[in-house]
Amino acid sequence: MSEFVCRECGKSFEKRRGFHAHLKAHSTSIGEYYVEHYAKRDLYTNELLQFKNYDQYFTEDFNHVDNYLSWLKTTSPIKAKNHLIKYTRKRFENKNVKFTPPDLYYMLAQMPNIDYYRKMWRSYSDFSKDLGVDSWFTENLPKNFWEQNSKDMQIFVDTREQKPLNFDNSMKNKLDFGDYTAAGEYYSKTFVDRKAQDDFRQTFGKDIERFRREMDRCVKFNSYMFIVVESSIGKIEEDNKVSKFKSNLGYLWHNVRSLMIDYPENIQFVFAYSRAGAKKIIPKILYHGQDLWHVDVQYHLEKKVHGMAERKTAVSK
Ligand SMILES: [Zn+2]
Known part of the structure; x- marks a missing residue:
């Protein structure tokens, strides 16, 4: 049961939407409220995390994916792995992901790309297994792929x-x-x-x-x-x-x-x-x-x- 208790006046609300509407009574915006009462900091720069929307604020730990990538390089491998798997789980939540997506997906979603998973797990498939999602992209490019094309194919x-x-x-x-x-x-x-x-x-x-x-x-x-x-x-x-x-x-x-x-x-x-x-x-x-x-x-x-x-x-x- 999720309940929202206003940290300004103690009133409680069953739904997030009703609670957010209530914040007007305190002349505060939703963003101001969360930054004030649930201050989060970018793990790499230590700056306050910018509020864009509720889901982003509680999913993200960085103001930009570049900060995330920099952090992954400087933090311990264990911490990096734990963060990556938890973060990917959150990002895939409610998305009905049947198979782990291609590299392009991560770039378009502003997430660390497949090379990070390949480096920290032995392979992307191992990462997928850890995530609990099936792998689709399991094969390599055929060795002769970049060679001359066959002439007899119509x-x-x-x-x-x-x-x-x-x-x-x-x-x-x-x-x-x-x-x-x-x-x-x-x-x-x-x-x-x-x-x-x-x-x-x-x-x-x-x-x-x-x-x-x-x-x-x-x-x-x-x-x-x-x-x-x-x-x-x-x-x-x-x-x-x-x-x-x-x-x-x-x-x-x-x-x-x-x-x-x-x-x-x-x-x-x-x-x-x-x-x-x-x-x-x-x-x-x-x-x-x-x-x-x-x-x-x-x-x-x-x-x-x-x-x-x-x-x-x-x-x-
Ligand atoms: Zn209140």
Whole structure:
């Protein structure tokens, strides 16, 4: 039974909402009240923790994920491990997480990324086990993934694809979902949805419900969808700052994260940096097909682009 007792006057309330409304009687804001009576400090900087909302205030121990990462490096391994697992549990609470998500999820959620779990547990799977959540991304990239593509694979391009990529061996064909799939013996129920930056912002912004219906069809056909974006998260963030038609990127990233949680067995996102990058990676994805369903492709792509250096991308909340 959770009960809220006002620390200003001692009155008690059954519901948080009623209690928060009551705070007006003391001419205090909800944030001021909690910072005053439940002062929390950023574990790394020791500054007061900023109040954004109730859940954030009682879940977070840092004002920014960078402070968290700095703290993880300076604290003892035992403390770091305990904090990471408790924090991840809190963040996943009420989210109905069936499988631990890909690396990208953590970046978009402003959480420490998979490398921290891999370093402190032996593997991401061991971390997942400790967390009590099943692993989906259990396999490595095929060894020959970055090598020359097979020339004899034909690619079907959906008839509705607006700006088709020009592949050596392709043919138009109406697809049930997605823009590209492999033909003939190479077909493996693996589909690619190509997204230019603007299209990406629209699909996962205001058109999200339509996209979810497309995903429901994909699930029904036991198929797997790779969303290949002709851009990067950093570029989307930068371009949005100067765009005349700004997207609510906080909402967009929230939708992308939700899709990873709601369709863990049927979707992954690959930010290919550019149209040329998309053209390069799509045949590889279709060629390897089901061998990639359990591979966190974006994670490996980032490693290839940035080496082992730590990535930091500030994303909109
Ligand atoms: Zn009161």
